Amino acid sequence: MPELPEVETVRLSLERLILGLPIKRYEVMRDDFVQHGLAHARALNGAVIEKVARRGKFIALFTSIDMILVHHLGMSGRMLFVDRSATLEPHTHIRIRFENQPLELRQRDPRRFGFCAIFTAAEFDRYTAWSQLGPDALEISSKRFHLALEGRSAPLKSLLLNQRIVAGLGNIYVDEGLFRARLHPLSPAGMLSYDESKRLLRHLKQVLRESIAAGGSTTNDFQRLDGRLGEFQHAHRVYQKHGQPCPRCRTSIAKIVLGGRGTHYCPECQELHEE
DNA sequence: ATGATTTCCTGTAGGC
DNA sequence: TGCCTACAGGAAATCA
Numbered sequence: 245m246p247e248l249p250e251v252e253t254v255r256l257s258l259e260r261l262i263l264g265l266p267i268k269r270y271e272v273m274r275d276d277f278v279q280h281g282l283a284h285a286r287a288l289n290g291a292v293i294e295k296v297a298r299r300g301k302f303i304a305l306f307t308s309i310d311m312i313l314v315h316h317l318g319m320s321g322r323m324l325f326v327d328r329s330a331t332l333e334p335h336t337h338i339r340i341r342f343e344n345q346p347l348e349l350r351q352r353d354p355r356r357f358g359f360c361a362i363f364t365a366a367e368f369d370r371y372t373a374w375s376q377l378g379p380d381a382l383e384i385s386s387k388r389f390h391l392a393l394e395g396r397s398a399p400l401k402s403l404l405l406n407q408r409i410v411a412g413l414g415n416i417y418v419d420e421g422l423f424r425a426r427l428h429p430l431s432p433a434g435m436l437s438y439d440e441s442k443r444l445l446r447h448l449k450q451v452l453r454e455s456i457a458a459g460g461s462t463t464n465d466f467q468r469l470d471g472r473l474g475e476f477q478h479a480h481r482v483y484q485k486h487g488q489p490c491p492r493c494r495t496s497i498a499k500i501v502l503g504g505r506g507t508h509y510c511p512e513c514q515e516l517h518e519e
Numbered sequence: 520a521t522g523a524t525t526t527c528c529t530g531t532a533g534g535c
Numbered sequence: 536t537g538c539c540t541a542c543a544g545g546a547a548a549t550c551a
Contacts, residue, residue: 245543245545246545301546316545317545318528318544318545319528319543319544319545320529353528355528355529355543355544356527357527373546373547396521397522398521398522398523407545414544415543463543464543465530503523503524504525505544506542506543506544
C-alpha cells in the first residue's frame with residue numbers, strides 16, 4: 245500500500261527518468277481508470293514533462309502545455325518504466341510513450357483503488373481532492389500539527405489517516421510512528437500535550453525519512469519503477485507483527501480494528517490517555 | 520462541522 | 536492437499 249515514502253520513491257525515479265521527455269502518446273487501456281479529463285488524452289502529444297510534484301500520496305506531472313497529469317496509486321498501484329515491447333502485464337490501465345525513448349511508463353493497479361486524471365490548469369485549480377489536502381507530513385510544522393489535533397475527540401490514529409489534516413500518512417507509518425512515540429492509537433487526539441504532539445511528529449517524520457532512504461516498504465505489491473522492491477518492511481516494528489514480542493519490552497504486540505483498519509501496537513509501551 | 524460507517528475491487532493468506 | 540472464504544485498505548460518499 246503506497247504511502248508517502250513509496251510515492252516519494254516513485255516521484256524521485258520519475259524525476260530522474262521522465263523529466264524533460266515529450267509525450268508521444270498517452271494510451272488509456274481502461275476508460276474508467278481515468279477519474280477526470282479522459283477527453284484530454286489526445287491533446288497530450290508533444291507535451292514535455294516539466295515538473296514532478298508530490299503532495300501526500302498524490303503525484304502531479306506538470307507539462308509544457310496547459311495540462312497537468314495526476315496519478316494516485318491507491319492500494320495496489322504500481323508505476324513501471326519498461327521497454328515498450330515488454331509483456332503487457334494484467335491490470336495495466338495506462339501507458340505513456342515518449343519521443344525517442346524505448347521505455348514507456350505504465351500504471352498497473354489490480355484493485356483499482358488508484359486512478360489517474362488529466363486537468364487543464366483551470367480545472368486543476370478546482371480539483372478539491374488536491375486543494376483540500378492538508379500539509380504534507382514531511383512539511384507540516386509542529387505548531388500547525390498540534391493545532392490540527394486540538395479539540396478533536398476522534399482517535400489519534402483516525403485523524404492521522406485523514407488526508408485533510410496531514411497528507412501522506414497511511415496505515416503502516418501511522419502504526420510505526422505511534423509506536424515510536426509511545427502513543428496509543430485510540431487516545432483522543434485532542435488530549436495530547438504540545439510536547440507529546442511534537443514528539444509524535446518528530447517520530448513520524450523520522451520513520452518516513454528512513455523509509456524513503458530504504459526505497460519504501462513492500463508488504464504486498466509495491467515495486468519501484470525499475471521493478472525493484474522496497475526494503476523498509478524489514479524495519480517495521482509493529483505493523484503486522486501482532487502476536488510477536490514488542491522490540492522494546494517483549495510484550496505481545498496487539499491487533500485491533502480501528503475504522504476498518506488493522507491497527508498494531510504494544511499495549512504496554514503505548515499508554516492510552518484517559519478522559 | 521465532526522465522527523463513524525460503508526463502498527469500491529481483486530489477489531491471496533489462511534482455515535477447514 | 537485443495538478449495539473456499541475472508542481479509543487487505545485509500546479515499547469518497549453517506550449517515551447520524
